[in-house]
Amino acid sequence: MATKFVPVAPPQIIEGVYSTDQHARLLKLVRDKGPWEMILAQHFQSPEEVLATTSGTMPEGFTPTWEMFMSPVFRGYLAKGATALYPEIEDCFWNSKFTDLVRNYWGAEYARPENMLFNIQGPCRGSETPHVDATNFRGVDSLNAPVWLMNMMVKSGLFDRWRCKKAQVITWYYRGQVGGGFNYWPNGPQAEPAQIKAPMWGRAVVVENEMMYHTAEATGPSAMRWPDGLNIKSRMRSAPDSDGWQVVNGDTVIQDIPAEEFRLLLHWGADIYMDYNELKRALDHTDDISKDQVFDTLIADMRARGLTFEVPTDPLTDQKFIALLTRTYDPGKPAIFPPEPEEALAA
Numbered sequence: 001m002a003t004k005f006v007p008v009a010p011p012q013i014i015e016g017v018y019s020t021d022q023h024a025r026l027l028k029l030v031r032d033k034g035p036w037e038m039i040l041a042q043h044f045q046s047p048e049e050v051l052a053t054t055s056g057t058m059p060e061g062f063t064p065t066w067e068m069f070m071s072p073v074f075r076g077y078l079a080k081g082a083t084a085l086y087p088e089i090e091d092c093f094w095n096s097k098f099t100d101l102v103r104n105y106w107g108a109e110y111a112r113p114e115n116m117l118f119n120i121q122g123p124c125r126g127s128e129t130p131h132v133d134a135t136n137f138r139g140v141d142s143l144n145a146p147v148w149l150m151n152m153m154v155k156s157g158l159f160d161r162w163r164c165k166k167a168q169v170i171t172w173y174y175r176g177q178v179g180g181g182f183n184y185w186p187n188g189p190q191a192e193p194a195q196i197k198a199p200m201w202g203r204a205v206v207v208e209n210e211m212m213y214h215t216a217e218a219t220g221p222s223a224m225r226w227p228d229g230l231n232i233k234s235r236m237r238s239a240p241d242s243d244g245w246q247v248v249n250g251d252t253v254i255q256d257i258p259a260e261e262f263r264l265l266l267h268w269g270a271d272i273y274m275d276y277n278e279l280k281r282a283l284d285h286t287d288d289i290s291k292d293q294v295f296d297t298l299i300a301d302m303r304a305r306g307l308t309f310e311v312p313t314d315p316l317t318d319q320k321f322i323a324l325l326t327r328t329y330d331p332g333k334p335a336i337f338p339p340e341p342e343e344a345l346a347a
């Protein structure tokens, strides 16, 4: 049985979660500290690994390419491992309003801010492969394992006992006229999608994105959605002499993005503990799982399903093995998509 991808509670939409001053400081940081790398470049070693974290699967023997998954969306971190990386936005990270929201969302006693990041983009096509966010397990987490492995652990449904509970507050700032919303599947990938519509300025959702398929809606004028020369090493930065932005290859500007086509997403994530016992179990490491246990469990489960395969010497990087796991545990691609955004209205 594959996991049922449904969040612990329906996503809650709220407005104005950051103050004007907080937003200004966050934006200044994004402008000043770039250029920022593409999301894909930061999280994956190969296109096969990307495939393992999205929905859908490919025929055996098919070789995926970076271009299949690449999109001009760029990312930077504001906090990692419960540590704010920039003192000037510490109040945004250590945010009692947010901890309160996510405790209530889960009905939990405790929440601890864990990470904070931003995605920035100009015009961009929509994704046909919505994803769930990477989660952590007690003993196997982003500090010692690749994103795809934890994703596979969720999809298999075999490691729920060790899965860390999480919640996010995701906030958008986008004033463009075409698309730019948030598409999500709150009742599972085979059910009807829902959509948070742009333009939005400080609109946020409280959500468990590890258990809910989601993706950005296509954004901006379609003619601008793929800058010429875009590659996995392209980066994004603020324009030096305007309030706009630029996509660059090294020092070469391949696209100018006006401020009104700039979309900022702020992701704030917390660890959740239902009660003191659960917190203790995590802090004391009395019930952790190891990567060896994970692979032993996956291999035993696939054998029990009647699959025949060679056990790889390094399952962490063996692309044939990753592809086999993907085919075995894929929960199915979302079947129904919201309509593409209207462009005529913006002309």
Ligand SMILES: [Fe+2]
Pocket: 131, 132, 133, 209, 214
């Ligand atoms: Fe996501």
